[in-house]
Amino acid sequence: MATRFVIIGGGPAGNTAATYAARLGAEVTLIERDTIGGAAHLWDCIPSKTMIATGGAMSFSKRIEGMGLEQQDAEVDTPALTSRIDSIKQRLQHGVTRLLNSQGVTLIDGTARLVGAHEVEITTAAGVRTIQADAILLATGSRPRIPEWCFPDGERILTTRDCYPPVVFPESITVVGSGVTGVEFVHMFSSFGAKVTLVVSRQQVLPQKDPEVAAVLEDDFLKRGVQLLKGARATSIEREDDSVVVRCDDGRVVRSTHAVLAIGSVPNTDGLGLDAAGVVTDSGYVTINRHCQSNIAHIYAAGDVSGKLPLSSVASMQGRKVAEHVMGLNKVAHRHLDYDKAASAIFTEPEIADVGLAEAEAFAEGRKIRVTKVPFSATPKALINNDPRGFVKIVSDPATGVVLGGSIVGRHAAELISVIALAVTANLKVTDIVESLLVHPALAEALAEAAE
Ligand SMILES: Cc1cc2nc3c(=O)[nH]c(=O)nc-3n(C[C@H](O)[C@H](O)[C@H](O)COP(=O)(O)OP(=O)(O)OC[C@H]3O[C@@H](n4cnc5c(N)ncnc54)[C@H](O)[C@@H]3O)c2cc1C
Numbered sequence: 001m002a003t004r005f006v007i008i009g010g011g012p013a014g015n016t017a018a019t020y021a022a023r024l025g026a027e028v029t030l031i032e033r034d035t036i037g038g039a040a041h042l043w044d045c046i047p048s049k050t051m052i053a054t055g056g057a058m059s060f061s062k063r064i065e066g067m068g069l070e071q072q073d074a075e076v077d078t079p080a081l082t083s084r085i086d087s088i089k090q091r092l093q094h095g096v097t098r099l100l101n102s103q104g105v106t107l108i109d110g111t112a113r114l115v116g117a118h119e120v121e122i123t124t125a126a127g128v129r130t131i132q133a134d135a136i137l138l139a140t141g142s143r144p145r146i147p148e149w150c151f152p153d154g155e156r157i158l159t160t161r162d163c164y165p166p167v168v169f170p171e172s173i174t175v176v177g178s179g180v181t182g183v184e185f186v187h188m189f190s191s192f193g194a195k196v197t198l199v200v201s202r203q204q205v206l207p208q209k210d211p212e213v214a215a216v217l218e219d220d221f222l223k224r225g226v227q228l229l230k231g232a233r234a235t236s237i238e239r240e241d242d243s244v245v246v247r248c249d250d251g252r253v254v255r256s257t258h259a260v261l262a263i264g265s266v267p268n269t270d271g272l273g274l275d276a277a278g279v280v281t282d283s284g285y286v287t288i289n290r291h292c293q294s295n296i297a298h299i300y301a302a303g304d305v306s307g308k309l310p311l312s313s314v315a316s317m318q319g320r321k322v323a324e325h326v327m328g329l330n331k332v333a334h335r336h337l338d339y340d341k342a343a344s345a346i347f348t349e350p351e352i353a354d355v356g357l358a359e360a361e362a363f364a365e366g367r368k369i370r371v372t373k374v375p376f377s378a379t380p381k382a383l384i385n386n387d388p389r390g391f392v393k394i395v396s397d398p399a400t401g402v403v404l405g406g407s408i409v410g411r412h413a414a415e416l417i418s419v420i421a422l423a424v425t426a427n428l429k430v431t432d433i434v435e436s437l438l439v440h441p442a443l444a445e446a447l448a449e450a451a452e
Contacts, residue, residue, distance in 0.1 A: 015030070019099055039142070117278065118134070133298075156259070197227040291330065372452070392447055419444065
C-alpha cells in the first residue's frame with residue numbers, strides 16, 4: 001500500500017513536499033484553508049516584490065537624466081498596480097495548483113488539525129471528517145506579530161498584509177521595525193514618493209547584518225530623505241483622524257498619515273491540535289531535528305512553523321527534504337540541509353544579498369579568513385547602468401582557498417549571489433570563480449575580481 005502522506009498548508013513548504021512525495025509514489029493529501037501558494041504568494045514575497053519592482057521603476061525614472069534621456073516623472077496608477085499584483089499572484093497560484101493536480105495530489109479546501117498521532121480532522125464547507133495518515137507534514141506558516149499595544153485598522157495603521165497597495169496611498173508613513181521586512185517597506189514607500197520615518201530599536205538598521213552593508217543602506221535612506229529614529233522602541237500607535245501618531249519609549253513622537261508594523265511574525269500553531277498528538281513546541285514553533293521530524297517521528301514540520309530561517313526558499317527545500325525522508329530516500333545519497341549556507345536577499349535599493357560565513361561572525365569566532373572586496377564603481381557594466389553603488393565581498397579560507405561566504409550590495413545582488421551560494425554549497429575555491437569565463441560587460445565580473 002502507498003504511504004499516506006497528509007500535508008497541512010499549501011505554501012512553499014507544503015506544496016513542494018506534496019509534489020516531490022507524489023513523484024516518489026506517495027498517496028498525498030494537501031489541505032489548505034486559504035490559497036495554494038500560501039502566504040508567500042498571497043501576502044509576502046510575491047506582492048511585496050511586485051510593489052517594490054513598480055516602485056523601483058518609479059525611482060529609476062527619476063535617475064535617468066545621467067543616461068542621455070530627459071527626466072519624466074511617473075505617477076502611480078493604483079487600480080493598475082492592484083490588478084498587476086493580483087494577476088501575478090493568480091498566475092503563480094494556478095501554476096502550482098496545476099502542478100499538484102498533474103502529480104495526482106488530492107487537494108482539499110479546508111482547515112485541518114491533528115486529533116491523534118495518525119488522525120487529521122478536516123473542516124470544509126461540506127462538514128467535518130477525519131482521515132488517517134502514515135506521515136504528516138505541518139506546513140502552516142506564520143503571520144505578522146501584532147503587539148498588545150497596537151490595533152491595526154487596515155486603513156492607516158497597517159500590518160505588512162495591508163500594503164499591496166494600501167487603501168489610501170500614504171503621503172507619509174512611519175515604519176516600525178528595521179529588520180529585513182522593515183527596510184524593504186521603507187524602500188518601497190519612499191520609491192512611491194512617501195515621506196518615510198523608520199523606528200530603529202538599535203543603533204544600526206538591519207542589526208543582524210554586516211555593519212558595512214547596513215551603512216550603505218542607511219546612506220541611501222538618508223539621501224532619499226528618510227528620517228531614522230535610532231535607539232527608539234515604539235510603545236503606542238494611535239489614530240487621530242487622518243493621521244497616525246507613533247510614540248517611542250524615549251519620548252519621541254512621530255506623526256504621519258500611516259504607520260506599518262514590521263516587527264516579525266508568530267507561528268500558525270494555535271488550534272492545530274499539537275497537544276492531541278503530543279508534538280513538542282518551543283515558543284509556538286514546532287521543534288524539529290535535521291530531518292525536519294518533530295519529537296513524533298512520523299510528524300514533520302517545515303517552513304516558518306519550524307522556527308528555522310523564515311524564507312520561502314528554505315521552506316521549499318525543507319519540503320523537498322521531508323518528502324525524500326518520508327519516502328526513505330535519506331538512506332541513499334542525501335545532502336542534509338545546512339541553514340548556514342542559505343542565501344538571502346533584501347530587495348532595497350541598492351539590493352543586498354549574502355550567503356555563508358560573514359566577516360563579523362568569523363571575527364567573533366576568532367577564525368582566520370581572507371576577505372576580498374571590490375566596488376562596483378570599477379566594473380564597466382555598473383557605469384553603463386549609471387549605478388556604480390555597492391560592492392562584492394568574498395570570504396574564503398586562506399589555507400585552502402575554499403569560498404566560505406560573501407555579501408553583495410548593488411544592482412541585481414539577489415541574482416549575483418547565486419554564484420557565491422553555489423561555491424559555498426559545493427566547496428568551490430576562489431580560483432574556480434576566477435577561472436570561469438564570464439560575460440563581458442557584466443556585473444558578475446566584479447565577482448571574479450573579488451575572487452582574485
Ligand atoms: C512581507 C514579507 C516579505 C517576504 N519576502 C520574502 C522573499 O522575498 N523571499 C523569501 O524567501 N521569503 C520572503 N518572506 C518569507 C516567506 O514569505 C515565508 O518564509 C514563507 O511564506 C514560508 O512558507 P511556508 O510554506 O512555511 O508558509 P506560508 O507561505 O505561510 O503557507 C502556509 C499555509 O498554511 C495554511 N494554513 C495554516 N494553518 C492551516 C490549517 N490549520 N489548515 C489548513 N491550512 C492552513 C495557510 O493558509 C497558508 O496558506 C517574506 C515574508 C514577509 C512577511
